Amino acid sequence: MRADVFTLFPQWFEWFRSQRHVQNALALGHTVDAFDFRTATPLKWGQVDDTPFGGGAGMVLRVDTMEAALRERYGEDPVALKSHRRVIALTPAGRLLDDALASELAAEEEITLLCGRYEGFDERILEHFVSDQVSIGRYVLAGGELAAMVVLDTMLRKLPGVLGDDESAVEESFSEALEGAPEYPHYTRPAEWRGWAVPDVLLSGHHARVDEWRRAQSRLRAERPLP
Numbered sequence: 216m217r218a219d220v221f222t223l224f225p226q227w228f229e230w231f232r233s234q235r236h237v238q239n240a241l242a243l244g245h246t247v248d249a250f251d252f253r254t255a256t257p258l259k260w261g262q263v264d265d266t267p268f269g270g271g272a273g274m275v276l277r278v279d280t281m282e283a284a285l286r287e288r289y290g291e292d293p294v295a296l297k298s299h300r301r302v303i304a305l306t307p308a309g310r311l312l313d314d315a316l317a318s319e320l321a322a323e324e325e326i327t328l329l330c331g332r333y334e335g336f337d338e339r340i341l342e343h344f345v346s347d348q349v350s351i352g353r354y355v356l357a358g359g360e361l362a363a364m365v366v367l368d369t370m371l372r373k374l375p376g377v378l379g380d381d382e383s384a385v386e387e388s389f390s391e392a393l394e395g396a397p398e399y400p401h402y403t404r405p406a407e408w409r410g411w412a413v414p415d416v417l418l419s420g421h422h423a424r425v426d427e428w429r430r431a432q433s434r435l436r437a438e439r440p441l442p
């Protein structure tokens with residue numbers, strides 16, 4: 216997976232890249248690169264945004280500077296780019312990120328993430344340069360950077376070898392293996408603490424019964440969400 220992020224704050228991604236599981240992904244040959252779209256702007260003083268036509272609060276990312284940034288990186292018209300590469304705008308009103316979308320994106324060879332700031336993107340960016348609009352929830356962040364990291368995190372951890380134990384990304388909350396249900400409860404030593412005992416079945420060494428108990432717990436949690 217080669218992931219490019221376009222942002223006004225590329226330094227935020229230095230922290231992300233330094234995390235253990237991301238380091239694992241990079242060591243396996245995956246890439247996460249952040250590009251400052253301010254460096255490509257043809258406008259004076261690094262301008263990338265402007266006031267909205269029709270008036271109103273905030274600033275809007277300009278279509279011409281976005282085109283310049285994408286052209287500089289990919290050497291082609293961004294209208295053509297999106298036909299062979301997922302170009303994803305992070306926007307609060309986009310398609311809600313879930314486990315299925317994370318798996319879909321993790322299967323891509325190359326993706327581009329565009330982080331908006333301020334009031335967001337000029338609509339022509341979304342219409343002509345972007346293949347997907349993704350949101351991480353129905354609330355508004357100050358910018359798309361944290362959302363981009365959430366998207367990257369959920370994709371990268373699905374790549375083989377990125378987590379210590381590949382099984383841990385298979386049978387987990389909302390996965391196909393658990394039919395989209397939340398994960399079952401986990402316990403570890405001590406087997407009893409202050410009178411709080413671990414369910415007997417988990418200590419039984421009986422794998423089929425453990426499995427059966429876990430599926431049942433997972434289904435229960437799907438019916439009755441945690442408080």
Ligand code: 6GU
Nearest residue numbers: 305306351354356358362
């Ligand atoms: Cl993707 N961007 C912003 N700015 N806010 C959000 C979001 C994205 N998803 C939820 N809130």
